[in-house]
Amino acid sequence: MIKFILILYLCSSITGECFTNRYVSEHTDHYSCVKNGYVQSYKTLNTLDIEDINLRKLAIKFECKEMKIEQT
Numbered sequence: 001m002i003k004f005i006l007i008l009y010l011c012s013s014i015t016g017e018c019f020t021n022r023y024v025s026e027h028t029d030h031y032s033c034v035k036n037g038y039v040q041s042y043k044t045l046n047t048l049d050i051e052d053i054n055l056r057k058l059a060i061k062f063e064c065k066e067m068k069i070e071q072t
Contacts, residue, residue: 003028004065005064006062007024011059012056012057
């Protein structure tokens with residue numbers, strides 16, 4: 001069985017580095033993972049300080065990592 005793991009990253013456009021990553025959720029298909037990635041990115045961005053976002057040029061990056069799960 002294949003699962004898709006949504007991982008969010010908080011990154012700076014100035015340095016190109018990503019400071020944090022956070023496992024968010026598990027999905028059964030790529031579509032639902034990507035769709036949720038945009039929703040969770042938006043929600044996360046809204047929790048950050050606007051001045052910090054502007055100063056550090058922060059953005060949320062995400063990936064849907066494919067994982068093969070063995071069933072027993």
